Amino acid sequence: MLAVEGGTSPRELTVLLVEDEVLTRLMLADELRSQGLQVLEASNADEALTVLHSSLPVHLLFTDIRMPGEMDGVALAKFAHARFPRIKSIIGSSWQPESIGDFADAFLAKPYDLRELAEQVRRLLGESDDEQ
Amino acid sequence: MSSRSGQAAKAGETVLVVEDEVLLRLSIAAYLRDCGYSVIEAADADEAVLVLKQPDLDIDVLFTEIEKPGAMDGFGLAQWTRANRRGLDVILTGTAPRAVNAAANLCEDGPVPKPYEPQLVHDRIRRLLAARPPRRPAGRPKKP
Numbered sequence: 001m002l003a004v005e006g007g008t009s010p011r012e013l014t015v016l017l018v019e020d021e022v023l024t025r026l027m028l029a030d031e032l033r034s035q036g037l038q039v040l041e042a043s044n045a046d047e048a049l050t051v052l053h054s055s056l057p058v059h060l061l062f063t064d065i066r067m068p069g070e071m072d073g074v075a076l077a078k079f080a081h082a083r084f085p086r087i088k089s090i091i092g093s094s095w096q097p098e099s100i101g102d103f104a105d106a107f108l109a110k111p112y113d114l115r116e117l118a119e120q121v122r123r124l125l126g127e128s129d130d131e132q
Numbered sequence: 133m134s135s136r137s138g139q140a141a142k143a144g145e146t147v148l149v150v151e152d153e154v155l156l157r158l159s160i161a162a163y164l165r166d167c168g169y170s171v172i173e174a175a176d177a178d179e180a181v182l183v184l185k186q187p188d189l190d191i192d193v194l195f196t197e198i199e200k201p202g203a204m205d206g207f208g209l210a211q212w213t214r215a216n217r218r219g220l221d222v223i224l225t226g227t228a229p230r231a232v233n234a235a236a237n238l239c240e241d242g243p244v245p246k247p248y249e250p251q252l253v254h255d256r257i258r259r260l261l262a263a264r265p266p267r268r269p270a271g272r273p274k275k276p
Contacts, residue, residue: 022179023186026172040158043175045156054155 014038016087018048018063018076024112028062031114032121040048045071048068052080058087060124062108062117065093078103088124090117139258141168146189147257148172148179150196150209160195161248169257171182177204177212191220193257197227198243221260244253 019025022043029039039052040056044067052058061080061084065073074097077089081103091100094110106120147169151157154175172191174180177200182276183189196214198206210222225244243252 022174022182026183029173041161041173042154043179047175050154051158056155056158 001007003076012038013058013059014055015039015062016040016042016048016051016058018042018045018061018073019092020044020064020067024064027114028112030116031117032062035118035121037121037125044069045073045076048076049079051123052084052087058084060121061089062090062092062121065091065095065097074103089126090120090124141254141257142261143168144169144170144190145193145257146172146191147193147195148174148180148183148191149204150174150177150194150200152176152197152200160250160253164254164257167254176200176202177206177209178202180209181212184213184220191217192261193221193223195223195253195257197223197246198224221257221264223256223260225253260271 015032017025017029017032017039019028020043025043027042029041032039040051040058042051045063046069048061048063049071061077063073063076067073071079073091073093077091080087080089089104090106090108091097091104092108092110092112096107096109100107105124107115108120141164145168147164149157149161149164149171151160152175155245157173157175161173165173170266172183172189174183180194180196181204184191185193196206196209200206204212206224206226210224213220215220223244225246225248244256
């Protein structure tokens with residue numbers, strides 16, 4: 001389980017998953033939960049902002065880029081990076097933006113490879129655990 | 133597994149939670165997972181219908197808010213479910229008295245008034261599922 005590997009004591013690591021396609025979100029959430037992670041599901045950026053402003057802990061943001069509404073995944077990741085710099089972030093899309101280095105930690109191409117997702121999450125949450 | 137309730141969910145029992153208020157949805161979904169249910173979250177009726185149209189996703193109970201934005205409210209979703217996914221139990225929840233009264237016609241045991249205690253939702257699910265004959269050995273497939 002991810003929650004136990006990186007640290008000296010078990011603790012819950014939480015991923016905020018932002019995806020507007022419900023079946024894709026369900027598939028990703030299932031995979032992340034099977035890795036021992038807590039998953040908070042948001043269907044758009046507005047919901048994600050509500051979660052980020054709540055008292056719920058978030059260690060990693062995984063967001064689709066293209067979503068309906070005023071804010072897309074890039075804007076959401078930039079906001080999270082500026083306001084909550086300790087939160088790691090992965091952005092996903094069928095097309096890769098030119099540069100993500102200033103606002104996201106990783107990019108995942110659609111259609112998602114669940115093994116790659118697990119590896120990226122493990123790597124980033126391992127880093128997050130080391131920093132704390 | 134949960135120690136919150138007297139009777140835990142059986143393995144594979146799946147609840148589809150439909151709620152547009154994200155923090156409320158996260159809260160009840162987390163509670164029901166802690167009780168042992170597999171939980172699918174939908175933010176609105178469109179998402180719920182898409183989930184319900186997947187024949188390989190076994191769902192035992194639809195728990196849906198009555199008043200929500202979009203073309204279909206909780207009543208419409210309950211009616212759609214009755215017509216298209218027979219054998220699935222429906223629990224409606226809401227605040228407006230008129231809506232709550234009308235909901236009594238669409239779900240077996242009357243609506244759950246908001247704000248609700250999560251334990252009450254779990255108890256209602258247990259009561260509905262206890263009245264059913266066993267129908268399948270396994271839960272929903274892992275991937276849609």
